[in-house]
Amino acid sequence: MILPQKSIERLSRYRRILLNNLEKGKEHIYSHELASQLHFTPVQVRRDIMLIGYTGTQRKGYVIKELIDRIGEILDGESHTNAIIIGMGNLGKAITSYFNGKRTNIEIAAAFDTDEQKINRVISNVRCYHISKIKEKMDELDISVAIMTLAPEAAQEVADQLVLNGIKGILNFTSIPLNIPEHIYVEDYDMVTSMEKVAYFVNHNE
Amino acid sequence: MILPQKSIERLSRYRRILLNNLEKGKEHIYSHELASQLHFTPVQVRRDIMLIGYTGTQRKGYVIKELIDRIGEILDGESHTNAIIIGMGNLGKAITSYFNGKRTNIEIAAAFDTDEQKINRVISNVRCYHISKIKEKMDELDISVAIMTLAPEAAQEVADQLVLNGIKGILNFTSIPLNIPEHIYVEDYDMVTSMEKVAYFVNHNE
DNA sequence: TAAACATTGTTAAAAATATAACAGTGTTGT
DNA sequence: ACAACACTGTTATATTTTTAACAATGTTTA
Numbered sequence: 322m323i324l325p326q327k328s329i330e331r332l333s334r335y336r337r338i339l340l341n342n343l344e345k346g347k348e349h350i351y352s353h354e355l356a357s358q359l360h361f362t363p364v365q366v367r368r369d370i371m372l373i374g375y376t377g378t379q380r381k382g383y384v385i386k387e388l389i390d391r392i393g394e395i396l397d398g399e400s401h402t403n404a405i406i407i408g409m410g411n412l413g414k415a416i417t418s419y420f421n422g423k424r425t426n427i428e429i430a431a432a433f434d435t436d437e438q439k440i441n442r443v444i445s446n447v448r449c450y451h452i453s454k455i456k457e458k459m460d461e462l463d464i465s466v467a468i469m470t471l472a473p474e475a476a477q478e479v480a481d482q483l484v485l486n487g488i489k490g491i492l493n494f495t496s497i498p499l500n501i502p503e504h505i506y507v508e509d510y511d512m513v514t515s516m517e518k519v520a521y522f523v524n525h526n527e
Numbered sequence: 528m529i530l531p532q533k534s535i536e537r538l539s540r541y542r543r544i545l546l547n548n549l550e551k552g553k554e555h556i557y558s559h560e561l562a563s564q565l566h567f568t569p570v571q572v573r574r575d576i577m578l579i580g581y582t583g584t585q586r587k588g589y590v591i592k593e594l595i596d597r598i599g600e601i602l603d604g605e606s607h608t609n610a611i612i613i614g615m616g617n618l619g620k621a622i623t624s625y626f627n628g629k630r631t632n633i634e635i636a637a638a639f640d641t642d643e644q645k646i647n648r649v650i651s652n653v654r655c656y657h658i659s660k661i662k663e664k665m666d667e668l669d670i671s672v673a674i675m676t677l678a679p680e681a682a683q684e685v686a687d688q689l690v691l692n693g694i695k696g697i698l699n700f701t702s703i704p705l706n707i708p709e710h711i712y713v714e715d716y717d718m719v720t721s722m723e724k725v726a727y728f729v730n731h732n733e
Numbered sequence: 734t735a736a737a738c739a740t741t742g743t744t745a746a747a748a749a750t751a752t753a754a755c756a757g758t759g760t761t762g763t
Numbered sequence: 764a765c766a767a768c769a770c771t772g773t774t775a776t777a778t779t780t781t782t783a784a785c786a787a788t789g790t791t792t793a
Contacts, residue, residue, distance in 0.1 A: 411621035490729035523696035
């Protein structure tokens, strides 16, 4: 099934909200409830849910439990994804601890750094190795995704290694864009850009 | 001037790359160079630059210095934006240190936390106050944007306070969506969603 | 100097995404 | 039982965003 990128993103958001509501003991949810909690529109919600072939019950909305499962089938598929995080500074730590406890089928299986202080320590439940161990660990742990949270100076060099060892996807928090072959999926996130965007729209609305 | 949201984001990225190239002593840059460094297309670059009314020199590309200035006029306008960061955990620290040294017209002017250990300390060049001081500091420092990097449990409560004190924009890294009046610009970023997206496309391409 | 070239700038077309409109349908209330 | 209702599901339309096509033009080269 081919789903729009944007729908994929929203599905992930839906799931989080749904889990949240489930915890609170809620069993059903209307499209407009989901929408308002996420600042989407109800139509958009219904459309996305249509696209994944789930159908709710009339007048009662969607069965939260079922919808979570259906989203899981789409987003997670069969596969459990093993990731590594490269650079265990503040951002690296933030992300790993962020993932702990979140019920996803993605696991951060190892971390890498160059700081001797961190090597072989377990930080946020993830063991940290020296960056020279990347190849070894990637093979051992069947890693497909890397999260780059290291200093920009070293980023390209590490990226090259990852590519060499068969990485399939990269989530890049480094401020510089990486030079990576086409067939590898790269998602860049740049905090400064987010910030500048907020500032722009704040200063341009009246 | 009304610019597409997407163009705004890209302009921010261009500027970063341009600064980068300027540092290296480069004076001119072609649309295709900019594009390849960012994984955009040359046409897109040219179109964005057209939209902001800058025009390059034929056969030599764009004058980096001039283009940076023009982007600055668009993105920054007159205004210097003062921001606060709420929650000085790993993510809060990562973001503040990320901003230091980046030449933007956005300044993180204060941080807030509840941890007594952090109160009144200067972390990444930003002084940290107890969260009860928000109102006081917002007035004093003329704050328009808040970055939320605190635990989700407390997020809504703090958000309400920010709204009450006239915040204009929020960059929300909390995993829960905030209930905020329409007229305030909110940008949500969710790391788990980014991660799930990468995993999805990694597991679905062949 | 003139032809070939490489690049920008711009308009037009295509693709992706979001919104609207409304039909279908179980549920509730009378 | 039947009418009014409040939802979902889906098709159609509109908007936004990207991509393509190509005209315009200064630069280089022969």
